[in-house]
Amino acid sequence: MQDVRDLARDLVSIPSHEDETAVGDRIESWLREHTDADVTRDDAPNGGNVLARKGSGESLALVGHHDVVEPDESQVADGDYEVYEEDGRLYGRGSADMKGAVAAAMVAFRDADPESLDCELVFASFVGEEIGGTGARFAIDEGFAPDYAVVGEGSTGYSGDGVTDVVVAHKGRRGSTVVATGEAAHASEVENGENAVYRACDAVDVIRDLDFPRTEVFGHAVEGSVTVTEIDGGTAWNVVPERCEVTVDERTVPGERAALDRVEEVAGVEWTVDQDLPPMQCSDEVFADVVLDVAREVQDGIPEHVVKPHATDAGWLADAGTACVIYGPSEQGEAHTADESVSLDVLDRCYRTYRRLAGSWS
Structure with a gap:
C-alpha cells in the first residue's frame, strides 16, 4: 500500500498538461530501477509512451496514461502540482485521471513474479489520451497489440457506492x-x-x-x-x-x-x-468474467459488469483487436475538477486486483 501511495504522490506532483516528458522520465526510471523488465520509450509526440514487458506467452497489458488536463490554479504551487492527503484520499491534478491507477499498475507489474506468470505481462502508459488518444494510436501504429488489456480508467461507483466494477463497454x-x-x-x-x-x-x-x-x-x-x-x-x-x-x-x-x-x-x-x-466493447466474455471474479475477491462490495459513458484509450485498443476491460479507482465526477482526488484504499484495491489477475490469467 505504501509503495503505491508514495509513487502516486510522486507522479501526481509532476506537471504533465502541456508536455509529458518529465513524468514519462520518472515512470521509465522507476521501472528500470525496480524491475528487470524490458523497458522501452517510443517517439510519440509530447514525451513518448513508456512500455515494459516480462514473461512470455499470450500478452496481458496493464494500461494507463500520464497526461492530464490543465490544472486549476489552486492545484499548482512553485511550478509543481500541489498534492496532499486528507481523509483517506489523495488530492491533486491527475490523482483520479489517472496517475493513481498508473502507480497501482506499476507496483503490480513490479511485484508479479515472472517465474509464476503464464503470460507476457505488459505495462503501458500513454501520452495524449486527453487530446484524442494520440499516444495509444502511435503505439498501435508501431505494432503495440496485446491480446488482452485492463485499462485503469475509472470504474468505481457505477453499481454501488465505493464498488469498483468491471467496464465491458463504453461509448x-x-x-x-x-x-x-x-x-x-x-x-x-x-x-x-x-x-x-x-x-x-x-x-x-x-x-x-x-x-x-x-x-x-x-x-x-x-x-x-x-x-x-x-x-x-x-x-x-x-x-x-x-x-x-x-x-x-x-x-x-x-x-x-x-x-x-x-x-x-x-x-x-x-x-x-x-x-x-471509437467506442469499446470487450470481445472476450471469458476474460471479462475472470477480471470480475478477481475484482470480487479483493473487495467487500459485489462488483458487476457495467457500461461507461466516456471514451478512453480502450476504444483504440479494442478497435485494433485487443480484448479490453476497464478497471480503475476513479469515481464518476472526480476527474478534471479543481478538487480532484482518489481514494487511497481503492488504489490499494486496484493494485491487488492487477497483481492477482497477472498471476491467475493464462
Whole structure:
C-alpha cells in the first residue's frame, strides 16, 4: 500500500498538461530501477509512451496514461502540482485521471513474479489520451497489440457506492460539423438571396428526428445520443446569411452510428467529421468474467459488469483487436475538477486486483 501511495504522490506532483516528458522520465526510471523488465520509450509526440514487458506467452497489458488536463490554479504551487492527503484520499491534478491507477499498475507489474506468470505481462502508459488518444494510436501504429488489456480508467461507483466494477463497454464520441451555404442578399430583398440559416435549420430538423444508436454488450444496454451543441451563421442584421455552421455531438456505441449523412439531402448542406473516438466493447466474455471474479475477491462490495459513458484509450485498443476491460479507482465526477482526488484504499484495491489477475490469467 505504501509503495503505491508514495509513487502516486510522486507522479501526481509532476506537471504533465502541456508536455509529458518529465513524468514519462520518472515512470521509465522507476521501472528500470525496480524491475528487470524490458523497458522501452517510443517517439510519440509530447514525451513518448513508456512500455515494459516480462514473461512470455499470450500478452496481458496493464494500461494507463500520464497526461492530464490543465490544472486549476489552486492545484499548482512553485511550478509543481500541489498534492496532499486528507481523509483517506489523495488530492491533486491527475490523482483520479489517472496517475493513481498508473502507480497501482506499476507496483503490480513490479511485484508479479515472472517465474509464476503464464503470460507476457505488459505495462503501458500513454501520452495524449486527453487530446484524442494520440499516444495509444502511435503505439498501435508501431505494432503495440496485446491480446488482452485492463485499462485503469475509472470504474468505481457505477453499481454501488465505493464498488469498483468491471467496464465491458463504453461509448465513443463523433464530433462533426454541418455547413449550410446559400447566397447573400440585402435583407430588404430576400428574394434575391438563399438563406443559409434556413437551410441549416432544415438540417437541424433532420438531426432532431434521427434515432439514437443503441446496442447490447453481454446483455447490457448501451445507448448513444445525437445533439446539436452550437450554431453560428450570419454577418449583419440586414444581410441574408450565406453561411451557417452547426456543431453536432454524437455519442456512439459499438457497431452503430447515427445516420448523420442524411443532412446532405438538404440542398446546400455538407457534413464533415472532425473527431471520431471509437467506442469499446470487450470481445472476450471469458476474460471479462475472470477480471470480475478477481475484482470480487479483493473487495467487500459485489462488483458487476457495467457500461461507461466516456471514451478512453480502450476504444483504440479494442478497435485494433485487443480484448479490453476497464478497471480503475476513479469515481464518476472526480476527474478534471479543481478538487480532484482518489481514494487511497481503492488504489490499494486496484493494485491487488492487477497483481492477482497477472498471476491467475493464462
